[in-house]
Amino acid sequence: MLTFPDLAIDLDVRGVSKHYRQHGKDFTAVDDLSLRVPKGAFCSILGPSGCGKTTLLRMIAGFIEPDAGEIFIGGNSMRGVPPNRRPANMIFQHLALFPMMSVGENVAYGLARRGIAKKLIQHQVDAMLERVGLAGAAVKRIDQLSGGQKQRAAIARSLVLEPTLLLLDEPLGALDLKLREHMKLELKQLQAQIGTTFVYITHDQSEALVMSDFIAVMNQGKFEQTGTPQDLYYRPQTAFVAGFVGNSNRLSGRMGAGAGSVAQVDDGPALFVSPQQAFPPGRSLALFIRPEAIVLACPPAPLENFANRLSGKVLSLFFDGANSTVLIRLDDSDIELHVALFQNGFHADIHPGDTVSLGIAAEHVLAFAV
Amino acid sequence: MIPSIPQSARSRLLRTAYLALFFLFLLLPLTVVVIFAFNDAPYPLPPWRGFTLDWFFAQGDRIGLFHDEEMLASLWQSTRIALWVTALSLLVGTCNAFLLERCRFRGQRLLSLAMLLPLVIPGVILGISILAFMSRLAQFADDTWGVELEFLRPGLPLIVLGQFSYIVSIATLTIAARLKRFDTALEEAALNLGASRWAIFRTIILPYLRPALFGAGAIAFLLSFENFNTTYMLTGSDAPLTVLMYGRMKEGATPVLNAVSLMLMLFSALLAGIVYRRKPD
Amino acid sequence: MRPANRLLLWLLLAPAVLWLGLLIVLPHLEILMLSLRQRVAPHEYAFSLQQYATFFDEPLYWHTFARTALISLLATLLTLLLAFPVAWHIAKVARGRSKALMLALLLLPFWASEMVRTLGWVILLRGSGVIPQWLFHLGLTAEPVELLYNDASILLGLVYSSLLFMLIPLVNALETLDDSLVEAAYDLGGSRVNILRQIILSHAAPGIAAGSVMVFMLTLGNYLTPVLLGGKNSMWFTEQIYTQFITRFNWEQGAAFALLLLVLSTLMVWVGLKLTGQGFGETLRRT
Ligand SMILES: Nc1ncnc2c1ncn2[C@@H]1O[C@H](COP(=O)(O)OP(=O)(O)O)[C@@H](O)[C@H]1O
Ligand SMILES: [Mg+2]
Numbered sequence: 001m002l003t004f005p006d007l008a009i010d011l012d013v014r015g016v017s018k019h020y021r022q023h024g025k026d027f028t029a030v031d032d033l034s035l036r037v038p039k040g041a042f043c044s045i046l047g048p049s050g051c052g053k054t055t056l057l058r059m060i061a062g063f064i065e066p067d068a069g070e071i072f073i074g075g076n077s078m079r080g081v082p083p084n085r086r087p088a089n090m091i092f093q094h095l096a097l098f099p100m101m102s103v104g105e106n107v108a109y110g111l112a113r114r115g116i117a118k119k120l121i122q123h124q125v126d127a128m129l130e131r132v133g134l135a136g137a138a139v140k141r142i143d144q145l146s147g148g149q150k151q152r153a154a155i156a157r158s159l160v161l162e163p164t165l166l167l168l169d170e171p172l173g174a175l176d177l178k179l180r181e182h183m184k185l186e187l188k189q190l191q192a193q194i195g196t197t198f199v200y201i202t203h204d205q206s207e208a209l210v211m212s213d214f215i216a217v218m219n220q221g222k223f224e225q226t227g228t229p230q231d232l233y234y235r236p237q238t239a240f241v242a243g244f245v246g247n248s249n250r251l252s253g254r255m256g257a258g259a260g261s262v263a264q265v266d267d268g269p270a271l272f273v274s275p276q277q278a279f280p281p282g283r284s285l286a287l288f289i290r291p292e293a294i295v296l297a298c299p300p301a302p303l304e305n306f307a308n309r310l311s312g313k314v315l316s317l318f319f320d321g322a323n324s325t326v327l328i329r330l331d332d333s334d335i336e337l338h339v340a341l342f343q344n345g346f347h348a349d350i351h352p353g354d355t356v357s358l359g360i361a362a363e364h365v366l367a368f369a370v
Numbered sequence: 371m372i373p374s375i376p377q378s379a380r381s382r383l384l385r386t387a388y389l390a391l392f393f394l395f396l397l398l399p400l401t402v403v404v405i406f407a408f409n410d411a412p413y414p415l416p417p418w419r420g421f422t423l424d425w426f427f428a429q430g431d432r433i434g435l436f437h438d439e440e441m442l443a444s445l446w447q448s449t450r451i452a453l454w455v456t457a458l459s460l461l462v463g464t465c466n467a468f469l470l471e472r473c474r475f476r477g478q479r480l481l482s483l484a485m486l487l488p489l490v491i492p493g494v495i496l497g498i499s500i501l502a503f504m505s506r507l508a509q510f511a512d513d514t515w516g517v518e519l520e521f522l523r524p525g526l527p528l529i530v531l532g533q534f535s536y537i538v539s540i541a542t543l544t545i546a547a548r549l550k551r552f553d554t555a556l557e558e559a560a561l562n563l564g565a566s567r568w569a570i571f572r573t574i575i576l577p578y579l580r581p582a583l584f585g586a587g588a589i590a591f592l593l594s595f596e597n598f599n600t601t602y603m604l605t606g607s608d609a610p611l612t613v614l615m616y617g618r619m620k621e622g623a624t625p626v627l628n629a630v631s632l633m634l635m636l637f638s639a640l641l642a643g644i645v646y647r648r649k650p651d
Numbered sequence: 652m653r654p655a656n657r658l659l660l661w662l663l664l665a666p667a668v669l670w671l672g673l674l675i676v677l678p679h680l681e682i683l684m685l686s687l688r689q690r691v692a693p694h695e696y697a698f699s700l701q702q703y704a705t706f707f708d709e710p711l712y713w714h715t716f717a718r719t720a721l722i723s724l725l726a727t728l729l730t731l732l733l734a735f736p737v738a739w740h741i742a743k744v745a746r747g748r749s750k751a752l753m754l755a756l757l758l759l760p761f762w763a764s765e766m767v768r769t770l771g772w773v774i775l776l777r778g779s780g781v782i783p784q785w786l787f788h789l790g791l792t793a794e795p796v797e798l799l800y801n802d803a804s805i806l807l808g809l810v811y812s813s814l815l816f817m818l819i820p821l822v823n824a825l826e827t828l829d830d831s832l833v834e835a836a837y838d839l840g841g842s843r844v845n846i847l848r849q850i851i852l853s854h855a856a857p858g859i860a861a862g863s864v865m866v867f868m869l870t871l872g873n874y875l876t877p878v879l880l881g882g883k884n885s886m887w888f889t890e891q892i893y894t895q896f897i898t899r900f901n902w903e904q905g906a907a908f909a910l911l912l913l914v915l916s917t918l919m920v921w922v923g924l925k926l927t928g929q930g931f932g933e934t935l936r937r938t
Contacts (some may be wrong), residue, residue: 063558084561096559100577109573110563161563372743372830375837385740392737393753396760396814399771402781406774414774416784462666469663484671490920491675492872494889495909498896499678502685502906535674596764599874603893615766619879623770631767638762 009075010164010197011037011060011088016069018055029055031221032069037165037199042191044200044208047218048244053201054093056218057167060199061090074164084113088165089158094174095150097142103129103153104138110161128160129153132190147175148183155187159196168200172207184210205245209233217241239368242288249294249337251287252370255279263287263367268335272307272362285367291325292340293364297357298350306359312337314354326350328358400635407628414625425625435629440614445630447526448611451601452594454530455537459590460583462534463541467579470542471549486543488536497603500532525606532600537593541586548582549575588645592638679913685906702907712891712908719888720915722802723870726809730817730866731859733810738821739851743830754822761815769879772808773799776880800882808876813869817862824858825851864923871916888912 018030029052037043045053058064060071062083071078073088089110098106104125111121129135132152137145145153151171158166172180172187188211191198202208208215209229216226217240225237236242243250253271256262261275263285273287295303303309312328315336324341339358341350350356406414410422412432428434435441470482488496501524508522521527552575560570598612605613611634615627689699706712741753760768775781776798783795798804828851836846852859877887892912895905 061562063561082561083558084564084566090559090562092555092559094553094555096553096555098556098559098574100574100580109560109565113564113566113569157563372833374830374834385736388736389740392733393756395811396756399768399775399811400760400763401771402774403767403771413779414770415777415779416781462670465663465666469660469667473660473663475660475664481667481671484675485667487671488675490868490916492868492889492912492916494872494874494892495682495913496678498892498905498909499682500674501896502902503673503678503681506681531674535670538670592762596766598765599872599889602874603897612764612766615770616875616879619766619770619773623773627770631763631770634767635763638764639759642758642762 008039009036010039010041010073011035011043011199012072012075013056013060014070014072016056016059016066016071018052018059018064019067028221030059030066033221033223034069035216035223035226037197039197040195041213042188042198042200042211044202044212044215045218046202046205046208046215046245049203051218052221053203053218054169057090057169057199057201060165061088061167062086087163088167089161089163091154091158091166091168091171093169093171095154095171097150097154097157099142101142102138103134103140103142103145106142106153107138107157107160109157124160128156131194132156132159148179148186151175151183155190159194162196164197166196166198168198170202172202172204180207187211209245217244219244236288236366239286239288239370242286242366242368246290247338248288248290251289251335253285253287255281255283255285255367257281261362261367263365265333265335268330268333269308269310271360271365273365273367274363277367279367279369283369286370288366288368289337289360289364291338293360294337294339295359296326296339296341296350297359298354300355300357303357303359307362308358308360308365310358310360312356312358314350314352314356316352317350328356330358403628403631404635407625407632409625412624414623414628425629433626435626435633438626441611441626441630444609444611444614447608448595451526451529451533451610452591454526455533455594456587456590458530458534459538459541460545460587462538463545463586464579464583466538466542467546467549470546485539488539491536493536493597493599494603496535497532497600500528500535501603504528504531523606524604526608528604528606529601529610532604533594533597536600537590540593541590544586544589545579545582548579552578585645588641592641595634682906682909685903686910688903690903702903703911705904706907706911715886715888715891716911716915718886719871719912720919722806722809723867724919726806726813726870727863727867729806729810730813731863734814734817734821734862738818738825741818742822742825743828757815757818760811765812765875768812769808769876772804772811772880776804776807799880800884802881802884805877805881805885805887808880809870809873812873812876813866816865816869820858820861820865821855822858824855824861828854860924860926864920867919867923868916871912871919 013033013035016030016033017028020027020029031052033056035043035045045056047053055064059066060073060078062078062081073086078086098109101109107125107128108121111124116124125138126135129138132155134149134152134156137149137153142150142153154171155166172183175183184207187200191211200208200211209232212229214226214228215232217224217232219240225232225241227235232241232245236245242248251265251268253263253265253268256264256270261273261278262270263273264270265287271287273285279285295306297303298314300311310330312330315327315329318325318327322342325338326341327336328339329336337358403414407425408421408423409418410420410424411417424432424434426434427436429437466485470478470485504522508519511517511519511522556574556578557570560574565573596612598616601610602613602616609617611630615630618624618627686702687698687700688696689701691697706716741750741757745753773780777783778795778797778799780799783792783798786792787795832850832854833846836850841849872889874887874889874893877885878890881887888908889912892905892908895901895908899905
């Protein structure tokens with residue numbers, strides 16, 4: 001758990017749980033979760049679908065009552081406060097823009113509900129639309145907007161109310177890949193510029209890594225790890241996080257008997273592993289090695305600086321520009337490893353069938369008990 | 371068969387001929403009604419004696435539609451009935467739609483089936499059963515309290531109730547079908563933006579239902595205007611249009627009937643046009 | 652449920668209960684009660700099955716009843732036969748503009764009232780009307796013949812009035828039939844008759860059931876068309892009900908007739924749906 005001693009806390013979730021009955025059995029969707037989000041932060045909750053992210057977000061928004069625990073927004077308890085009185089606004093998964101209203105009417109909706117004078121509303125709406133890059137779009141119908149513009153309109157509709165907290169439920173999920181890449185950057189910039197606290201839900205680790213100040217990784221209703229993107233990527237605390245955040249080669253093995261941190265990969269070589277954590281001999285382990293942490297030599301050459309030195313044969317090449325990888329089968333075993341190419345200075349001049357040497361530093365082989 | 375499957379020229383010809391005959395059959399009666407509205411003869415029958423607008427505008431020996439007091443009065447009567455039926459059907463139909471789509475209670479499925487029931491009861495039976503029941507109520511009121519409840523006797527209120535009793539089923543179906551497709555995320559979004567329940571109904575749900583309300587309203591108006599079976603059983607002294615036309619047709623039709631028919635068709639086409647043009651959204 | 656929701660539920664239930672209770676259920680109970688009593692003295696009534704006995708004793712009544720049922724059945728069948736090819740053409744062959752035009756043409760007569768349609772047929776079929784005059788002038792008949800006031804003219808009018816209620820469900824059902832199913836059957840060597848029976852009719856069965864049930868009910872309960880096109884010979888059962896109720900003021904007898912008609916209608920609808928294996932609710936919603 002991260003602590004933010006000198007910052008105001010905008011969202012404070014304390015021991016919140018939610019149970020559902022499914023097929024007559026009690027099912028815990030959200031399990032005693034706690035989370036503190038400081039003012040102005042971009043916080044992501046990252047987890048596979050079905051892990052309870054939406055349930056948590058809807059409890060913060062007030063659409064679902066928690067079974068246990070309490071939620072504070074801006075320091076005030078939200079117990080018994082209906083969703084239309086909470087200082088948190090939500091961007092829905094499919095945006096939920098009102099199709100029967102123009103863009104301007106959509107953005108004005110919340111202000112009008114507060115009974116603000118028409119002239120003032122007009123002014124604020126125009127200013128907000130300009131801020132999200134939709135100046136002059138007020139009179140357009142919703143179906144005249146492109147996917148990205150709809151996104152911005154939905155954000156404008158919430159931000160114009162100046163909420164303490166903006167909740168976003170996988171808002172980029174419905175966009176095509178190109179636009180998603182673009183909107184990632186745009187959302188991040190927008191958040192930095194307006195400074196509203198964002199709580200962003202996603203199952204896409206790259207979205208979370210790019211945008212967030214910190215991330216809570218969620219699995220089966222619980223948080224596995226909370227930290228900055230770099231923490232999660234370089235210092236995962238659990239096997240789940242190591243596997244879910246970024247790409248990794250996952251091997252299984254057990255702890256060796258000898259001195260030092262050596263693990264025996266099942267049906268494969270013995271590897272020196274990161275000495276972060278000590279395991280008793282014989283303990284079964286999950287080992288994670290990132291594709292870019294493996295150094296290649298082709299033609300084969302001794303890689304003396306590496307604790308782990310292996311050799312293998314190129315099975316196939318996956319060319320994808322800067323993200324190109326090769327799949328290598330280790331000699332004398334069935335173990336296959338993905339290795340990043342760009343990192344290694346090779347581009348496309350490596351071919352299936354080539355024999356290669358591989359070097360992996362011990363601290364890049366992460367071991368977790370399973 | 372579908373176009374992608376080969377077909378002999380003869381069977382293609384046969385089908386085209388059939389379709390042509392079918393549409394001729396469909397349109398022939400309406401065409402003669404329109405044509406004989408302009409025939410310069412006292413009966414809407416051949417031979418053709420030349421074009422005249424007498425049956426619309428004449429005011430002497432012949433009385434045209436626009437000077438036929440009785441006809442105009444019945445038109446007004448029908449309009450009043452149709453307006454009442456439309457308003458009531460939309461109001462109750464909307465309530466029913468919410469009841470069926472938004473509430474959960476015991477016996478809901480049964481109720482939703484019961485709401486379809488009026489559609490399978492012959493109109494004549496709807497009419498006489500309401501007539502008989504309301505007479506009993508009126509009789510009861512007279513016997514017990516000595517008050518004469520005039521509105522329970524044949525006349526405009528009973529006609530309205532009789533027509534309403536089955537037209538509201540159709541309105542319910544139309545409105546409920548649209549409400550079913552409503553995305554509840556819109557409602558949550560509005561709630562999230564600070565709207566009260568009532569504001570959500572007024573600003574989100576009602577505008578969303580508007581096309582269905584328009585459609586159901588137009589259909590209700592038209593069905594009411596055209597209804598004969600139920601109306602005939604419940605008519606008092608002021609005959610609405612269909613009942614008056616029926617009476618005149620039995621006496622021997624004059625081209626005024628054709629003239630009023632033409633006006634009805636034009637009006638229906640107008641309503642239909644409005645409804646179908648709104649369909650796309 | 653919160654009290655506010657409870658209250659709202661009751662508020663929404665009230666109109667539905669008033670409508671179904673006061674305009675449907677109680678009136679039909681009233682009809683049932685009326686049909687089961689007999690006047691024994693002025694203002695004095697006793698329980699009796701006399702009304703139903705009269706119906707079976709008097710050939711005119713049950714003949715009319717049976718005749719109404721039969722002609723309605725015949726009209727339903729004819730409507731189905733006439734409408735099916737047209738529905739097929741609209742659903743599967745016609746495209747774009749011509750399809751829209753055909754649909755509009757179909758709807759046209761039904762946006763005009765039944766009274767107008769019937770007036771049209773009277774002008775066409777009367778002895779002095781359009782068709783007999785033509786036949787006479789063309790020398791096909793020695794003198795203008797009366798084409799109105801017979802069973803054929805009643806049937807014609809009923810079929811005409813029913814076409815739309817058959818066509819719409821048929822078109823809807825056929826539109827959901829995937830063309831490639833027909834193509835696959837043809838490709839696998841199915842004959843036209845076989846394809847029609849095994850693929851098309853079985854797919855369209857719900858639409859056929861919905862249309863037939865609707866048409867049968869509407870025909871059975873029709874009053875205007877048989878009376879105006881059949882004249883004195885119409886012998887339609889709804890006319891009997893009207894006569895008993897309004898002309899003779901014999902409500903007990905009229906109520907018994909009404910109930911009999913209702914039972915027949917319900918029975919036929921039920922049998923029709925059972926035969927094709929359709930549910931009542933979904934069938935009605937389809938139309
Ligand atoms: N209303 C509900 N009733 C029963 N189970 C539910 C309900 N809503 C969600 N769930 C279950 O709770 C789990 C978490 O759902 P959700 O919060 O939507 O996950 P996520 O948004 O992370 O994909 C899922 O397994 C889902 O099936
Ligand atoms: Mg979700």
